[in-house]
Amino acid sequence: MxxxxxxxxxxxxxxxxxxxxxxxDHPIFIEExxxxxxxxxxxxxxxxxxxxxxxxxxxxxxxxxxxxxxxxxxxxxxxxxxxxxxxxxxxxxxxxxxxxxxxxxxxxxxxxxxxxxxxxxxxxxxxxxxxxxxxxxxxxxxxxxxxxxxxxxxxxxxxxxxxxxxxxxxxxxxxxxxxxxxSNLGFTSATSRASRNTGENDVIYAALPMSHVYGLTTVVLSALWGGATLHLVARFDARHLLRALADGLTFFMGVPAMYLRLLALHEAGETVVAPRLRFVHCGGAPLDAALKNRVEAMFNLPINNGYGMTEASPTITVVPYNQRCDDMTVGYAIPGMETRVVDEQRRIVPQGEVGELQIRGPNVMKGYYKAPEQTAAVLSPDGWLSTNDLVRQAPDGAFYVMGRLKDLIIRSGFNVYPSEVEAALNAHPSVVQSCVVGRPVDSDEQVIAYVEVDPQVKFDAAALSAFVAERLAPYKRPQMIVPVERLPAAQSGKILKKAVQEMAARL
CATH class of the missing domain: 3.40.50.980 (Rossmann fold)
Structure with a gap:
């Protein structure tokens, strides 16, 4: 492509x-x-x-x-x-x-x-x-x-x-x-359109806010490139989505929180009827394996994972259209963009090792408004954008996101990637989603896990700890698991990591 x-x-x-x-005379928007x-x-x-x-x-x-x-x-x-x-x-x-x-x-x-x-x-x-x-x-x-x-x-x-x-x-x-x-928005939306062959027969659910670049570019502008129809929704409602699916949606793109709400209805007995649905995508926040499997079983379609950031308008990697993946890859770099994975000294790491992802291409932002120093800190004079995300790349070129560089937890000298711990926690049936952060203690860091608990499942902290112990090395296991009714989240559904870190600091 x-x-x-x-x-x-x-x-x-x-x-x-x-x-x-x-x-x-072709429909562009459905609004109420x-x-x-x-x-x-x-x-x-x-x-x-x-x-x-x-x-x-x-x-x-x-x-x-x-x-x-x-x-x-x-x-x-x-x-x-x-x-x-x-x-x-x-x-x-x-x-x-x-x-x-x-x-x-x-x-x-x-x-x-x-x-x-x-x-x-x-x-x-x-x-x-x-x-x-x-x-x-x-x-x-x-x-x-x-x-x-x-x-x-x-x-x-x-x-x-x-x-x-x-x-x-x-x-x-x-x-x-x-x-x-x-050009940023035009290139990225054209890439999204081409990657899923968006056309005039498609009806696309637009519940992701356009104030978030995922909703603006990947959903709305890419649909317009293809001459498709957008079903505009001011605020997400899972029951409204059920009706729209039955009426003939072909695309649904959402954040994990949206899928969790739809799954709650489905698993409570609601039937999901989606006669024309051909593409399901998740972005805006990390997708864990347990949620991925539940969504794919509900739709009988692969959920296409991806990775991006606002500064890349937003797309960096995508899984090829409707390709089934048994692991949690976020796919391959979009065409026309360069990537490299580097260590703390900005040296390229051997393939398969974890390092910070840097990118260069027509999707990279112009900069931060009125913030030249902040811009210079992440965007080099020759156009390389430092993502501050830790990744590893497989021999076939597929990328795996390990977490934010600043979120890395160093426990007893070992690197702990929060995404690995969260994946283990989220696999337990009592956990809706989780957020793992580090808490400095006596020149070391503790692994602290906040878990959003499913109200329909009895929560047992000891059982969850034992479940995680079977899946993680001792240094990766949380020293504390804190159940909460709901994790703090942005309007897009992304968990507010800073707020969780502040909660952990008060423990």
Missing amino acids: TIDLPAPAFRIHDLISMHLPRLA ARTWTYGEFQATLTALAAFLREAGLQPGDRLMIVGENSVAQTAAIMAASTLDAWAVIVNARLSPSEIAAIQDHCDPRLMFFTHAVSDDAREHGTARGATGHHIAGIDFSCTLARAEAIAEPVCADSREQVAALIYTTGTTGNPKAVMLTH
């Missing part, structure tokens, strides 16, 4: 116009009771772009879009592209202080709120004096233009012009603003 780079003049809104007039066509949506984003231009949005400005998955949110992203403004895509479910921090940092000219589909967005908009509007079928609210906002330089080349500013979830620290160019 080879992927051509987007043209120098490419913009992400081209993903709509490229299909016109041929697909003018309404179906939108490609032609209707093109008219909507054109009208919205004209409104935003009249409201004061200029090329190089930031348009801060506070919302949840909807036609209005997608139209705002594409309208910003039309005007060469940056779309700052923010989840409305963030707290007022988090929204304020992002607003202060990105200095938007205008703020856009999807109040019709999100009460949280409405509250954020009301707090900022936003007024409501109805334009070409969409409802939203918008602030007045801020005269003091400063526009960034505009670049004709798609490799330099920023399309989206995505704030990382901050699972291991403070969020950073990742600048992703039109």
Whole structure:
């Protein structure tokens, strides 16, 4: 599989116009009771772009879009592209202080709120004096233009012009603003489309938030490349997904937490009917073997695993389309991207040994906004991005993620990879998911495991410890297993490792 780079003049809104007039009457979005066509949506984003231009949005400005998955949110992203403004895509479910921090940092000219589909967005908009509007079928609210906002330089080349500013979830620290160019998003979404042969007959469930690059690129933009139909969902609901599967979904892409909710219904007696489903994908957070096996049994399809990060927009590796894997590989590097695995001195390690993954290619971010020192710390002058993830590579080129470099636990001089311990814990029937962290004690580190317990299964800490002891070397076994009702998680479903580390520090 080879992927051509987007043209120098490419913009992400081209993903709509490229299909016109041929697909003018073809469905592009299903949102609640309404179906939108490609032609209707093109008219909507054109009208919205004209409104935003009249409201004061200029090329190089930031348009801060506070919302949840909807036609209005997608139209705002594409309208910003039309005007060469940056779309700052923010989840409305963030707290007022988090929204304020992002607003202060990105200095938007205008703020856009999807109040019709999100009460949280409405509250954020009301707090900022936003007024409501109805334009070409969409409802939203918008602030007045801020005269003091400063526009960034505009670049004709798609490799330099920023399309989206995505704030990382901050699972291991403070969020950073990742600048992703039109070429970044175009290349990665084209790769996703080609890897699963997305086409006009596909109906794709879009519950992953577009404020997360997985939802934006791998789900929405890749579907638009293929002329597919997106079933937009503001908030994930497992029963809604069951109905959509029965109605003819062909793709479902989710994070582990979404699959766990669907499995809970299925294992409680709900029948999963999915007559057209052909592709199931998991990303955004680590997938463990126990969950993988349960999902594959439910759908009678392989679940395609993958690995990425916001700074890679996001895709780095993928398992080939519908290839069954007996292990937990995250697949092979996408075409057009270089990889290397290095040690602490940045020397390439022998194949099969664990080291930090570094990548270089057209998917790598432009940098962190207003943070040149942070950018320089991870992005070398010759384009190599340090992922801070520990991996090993098999002789056939397949990658296995061992964990975050900073999450590595050193116990009595031995390296303990949290992912290995979590896999052993998650294989027990009483454990929904787990998070393993290190706790410094007397010049050493203890292995501390927090486990989210299945309420339907009686929890026995001693039995779980014995279960893990059969599967792990003594130095890898947790010194403490702490049951919790729910692990702290980001809106995307990713476990907040930093919050768990803080919990362990208080033990």
